[in-house]
Amino acid sequence: MLLGSLGCAVLRTPLEETPSAVTPEVLRADLHVHVTMRAALGPLxxxxxxxxxxxxxxxxFLVNQVDAAALxxxxxxxxxxxxWPPPATRPGRSALGEALHQLTELEAFAQRNPDFVLAHxxxxxxxxxxxxQLVLIPAVEGGEGIRRVEDVDLxxxxxxxxxxxxxxxxxxLADAADDQFGPVVGGLTNGRDGGLTPLGVDAxxxxxxxxxxIDVAHASDRTIxxxxxxxxxxxxxxxxxxxxxxxAGTRCLSTPLAQRIGASGGLIGIGLFRSPFQQVPLEERWEGYQQGTCDDDVAHWLHYARQVGPEAxxxxxxxxxxILRARPGGACARGLRHTGDLPALFSALEAHGLTRDHLDGSGERLLRVLEAVERRADPSVLQSARKLSVPRDDLFLDGAERRPPGQ
Incomplete structure (x- = not known):
């Protein structure tokens, strides 16, 4: 994430004409959306x-980009x-406490917003x-709060x-990808050159x-x-x-690892972000290609579809x-400001050869992956985790001093 100024345009309601809706049978998925970022970043x-x-x-990029009608x-x-649990800087709240608090905030969001519902x-x-309904599956970005395997249960x-x-x-838990902020800052922040820790293996x-x-975004190659x-x-x-x-850069998923994830039945999500450390090479561009626009996002999507298969x-x-988004131009006349600009992106993908079946069936493919993961669960471990009482206050302690819920 790149923090920036608040001096940006804000719409109270979408001003331009909206495109026609797709048919109700279409079920597309998005693998990574922050609907409660205001709860994480407060007044920023x-x-x-x-x-x-x-x-x-x-x-x-410090303004909500998600609209239910547009979705x-x-x-x-x-x-x-x-x-996204921010660093544990709030008094009395550990990294685990922050993650639990943000999950509670997600629950509260769904309760007050009738367009969305949580599904577990x-x-x-x-x-x-x-x-x-618009269905939300709760996810946590970053396992910083996991200091023992029982924290996964919580x-x-x-x-x-x-x-x-x-x-x-x-x-x-693990080694993150290096140079996520580019080579200069990355040189100051790079950590160990490794993979999973012993705790990470257990987790x-x-x-x-x-x-x-299990989401391996942001992870180093060895971790993956x-x-x-x-x-x-x-x-x-x-x-x-x-x-x-x-x-360019280690933040991105390499083709060999993408192929292994796809071969396992896994999924790869294309992020709609603009980064100076993620350039599309000349051989991936087409006549009329406009760098810095959503043409970049289309090119990334097409690359993985060719290398791994469009179903993944x-x-x-x-x-x-x-983060920064695609500026106006290319296939997206208004850029990628918010979810209202997704139809232009999907139309561009179709224009470059992706079929409607692959685009429209992404939600079903995500459901099948969730079902495959669920089938491998251990009923006894599940039963134990479901009995846990989740703390609802901010008084969390780190390490050995923290007692399990209810004790």
């Missing part, structure tokens, strides 16, 4: 879905709703989708059904036992390889929720994350 971030505040510019028009009705299993998601009990092992920096195994979808070595024999597909092609690739927008 403006708006949330449903309150009428919407980014009015591709540069408005419906684009056919995106199944979402991994990702909570693929069966529950299917029922809500039949009723026409996150499951709090609702998390997908967990990203690492975010920008190495944590107790991954526990996620498999609980039926939690070691997670694949654990998940593969267990028959568990993995997720890489948001990325661009690995043409879908949207992982990272909307309402604090």
């Amino acid at each position: 971030f403006q708006g949330e879905p449903g309150d009428g505040v919407l980014a009015g510019s591709h540069a408005a 419906r028009r684009a056919g995106v009705r199944l979402i991994l709703a990702t909570v 299993s693929p069966a529950e998601a299917r029922r809500e989708l039949v009723d026409g 996150l499951y009990a709090a609702g998390a059904r997908s967990i990203t092992l690492v975010h920008f920096f190495d944590n107790p 991954v195994r526990r996620m498999i036992q609980l039926g939690i979808l 390889e070691e997670v694949l070595a654990l998940a593969g024999p267990a028959g568990v597909p993995l997720l890489y929720s948001h990325t661009g092609a690995g043409w 690739v879908m949207l992982g927008s990272d909307f309402s994350s604090v």
Whole structure:
């Protein structure tokens, strides 16, 4: 995430004409959306879905970018709703406490916003989708709060059904990808050159036992390889929720690892972010290509579809994350400001050869992956985790001093 100024355009309501909605049978998914970023960043971030505040510019990256009506028009009705726990800087709250608090905030958002509903299993998601709801599957970006394997149980009990092992920096579970902020800053922040820690191995195994979808976005190559070595024999597909092609920098998913994730039945999400460290090479461009526009996002999507297969690739927008978006031009006349601009992106993908079946069926493919992960869960471990009482206050202690809930 790149923090920036608040001097950006904000729309109270979308001003331009909106495109025609897709048919109700279309079920598209987004693998990475921050619907509750205001809860995470407080006064720095403006708006949330449903309150009428919407980014009015591709540069408005501290403003809500998610609108329920626009999601419906684009056919995106199944979402991994990702909570981003900021560093544990709030008095009395540890990193685990922050993650639990953000999951509670996600619950509260769904309760006050009738357009959205939380689902904690693929069966529950299917029922809500039949009723026409926009369905959110709770996810946590970053396992910094996991200091013992029992913490995975607590996150499951709090609702998390997908967990990203690492975010920008190495944590107790694993090595993060280096140079995520470019070579200059990356040289100051790079940590160990490694993979999973012993705790990380145990945490991954526990996620498999609980039926939690493991997200390896932001992880180092070695970390991804070691997670694949654990998940593969267990028959568990993995997720890489948001990325661009690995043409520059280690933040992106390399083709060999993408192919292994796809071969396992896993999914790769294409992030809609603009980065100076992620350039599209000349051979991937077409006549009339406009760099810095959504043509970049189309090129990344097409690259993975060719290398891995289109069935493994879908949207992982990272909307309402604090990042730059595609500027106006190319296939998207208004740029990528918010979810209202998704139809232009989908139309561009069709124009470049992706079929409607692959685009429209992404939600069903995500449901099948969730079902595959759920089938590998251990009933006894699940039963134990479901009995946990999740703390609802801010008084969390780190390490050995923290007692299990109820003690």
